[in-house]
Amino acid sequence: YLDRVNSDREERRVSLFHVLLCAMARAQHLRPKMNRFIVGQRLYQRHKLEYSFGVKKKLDDEAILTAVKLPFEPDDTIDTVIDRIDSAISTGRAETKTQSEKEMRLVASLPRFLTRLVVWGLRVLDYFNLMPASMIAVDELYCSMFVANLGSVGLEAPFHHLYNWGTAPLFCSIGKVESTPVVDARGGIVPRELLTIRWSFDERVADGFYCARSLDLFKDFVSNPELLEKEPGEAKCARDPEKAKAISTG
Template sequence: MRCDGKKLKKVDPMYRIVPHIMVERHDSMNMITLNLPMEPMQRYIRGKAAEGITVSHMALILAAYLRTLAEFPALNRFIGNRKVYAHKDITVSLVVLKANSMEDETMSKIRFEAEDTIFDVQKKILHYIDENRKYSTENSTDKMIDTLTRIPGLLRVAVGFLRFLDRHGWLPKKIVELSPFHASLLITNLASIRTNHIYHHVYDFGTTSVSMALGNQREVPRRTASGEIVFDRCLPVGLVMDERIAAGSYFARAFHVFKRYIKNPALLEEPPKEVKIDE
């Protein structure tokens, strides 16, 4: 029995077959760009700043994703050994630069609750960044990797063994808790290093089925009702999904709702009225 997920029983027969056809996560990657409108995000962030409350773009985006997850729980699924599981919790792997560095980065996880508000998300992100940007120290994930690389030949053997354990759901809970590859979502902000968005792969190792990569803002053309072409300032997000966990129409509906929360961040100030359970 996996420590990080529960095997789902009420799964469409098609999704019991698909993992046997597309065995690896890289076989089943679907990719799309989401253009998130900057104006409603900026307006909300400025309004909160006037009240003395700090809200970052990252907090807003993650809060919107958590709220979407509460309505579309299949986003929190993963495939393990060709079976469909639901994560037992909600964790996000976040890549951050260490202090005083534009090259040295680290990645670890933040744990969230489906009931978290945008203010809860902001607090957790700030705590995470403070802990992981200590230039002179390593986080727990860095230390685990450093240990594996100290002994010649150990890394290849250890990683092979870990992959075997992971495939069968036998990884110890302590390793799963440290591993950034075992998460509900991977997100990285490439705009922080002045880079365009990319489609960040979802790793074959681990349990992460969705990745987001934020890039430099850009102008996106839109035709108005009168036929006029206008340009909206947008934040592009490269979204990669493991299509074995849900239908394309499910993803489409989920991210339509996600964009609705991006356009109306005030909806994220209170906990969700309902959190749907994946069975």
């Protein structure tokens, strides 16, 4: 698919990362329970979809690793996702510090007892759902999912813990594409290029059955990326329309 769709594109080329994020967003919009979170022992439904991911300023050992957060809309297509992701990466790699970086630098400059006091105060506000919206808007850990694209630097996907700060109910680790021996339909061993994605999930926001069906929908979009070229209302569901309809509404 990538070879075909990029054959006549010199700019705004589609990458595997673009397809994966677009498929995740499309599936999560259709499965709203996967966009819930728990704060202060209460369950909340998030009304917007935002993903955060890490961006290395430079491919250098000493370069800073920052994070960016970007929204996804229900009618996003692969082209709108490309523009948004590429813009976010450019912002993350810019010399200008992000608002989150400025805040972290300020807190880190405080004496340690004041840092502990500030963090405690913020946790109290968060517990009672009183955290200022302006702080939530720039904090990358207040998101629908945190994504680590480790395959972009040639690493395998690890299992990653959920953060104990913020409201991300999902963590996604994307590994590198590897040639792997698999058993074909005839029982023979053949090489195939496989991608490993590992997920961490807060099972309090939805049960495992709901999560598994949501992953089925995500895999359906990845297996049929042409669906992501159109808005959801224009795209016919993938390999099994009845199954896809049941997954998205069940």
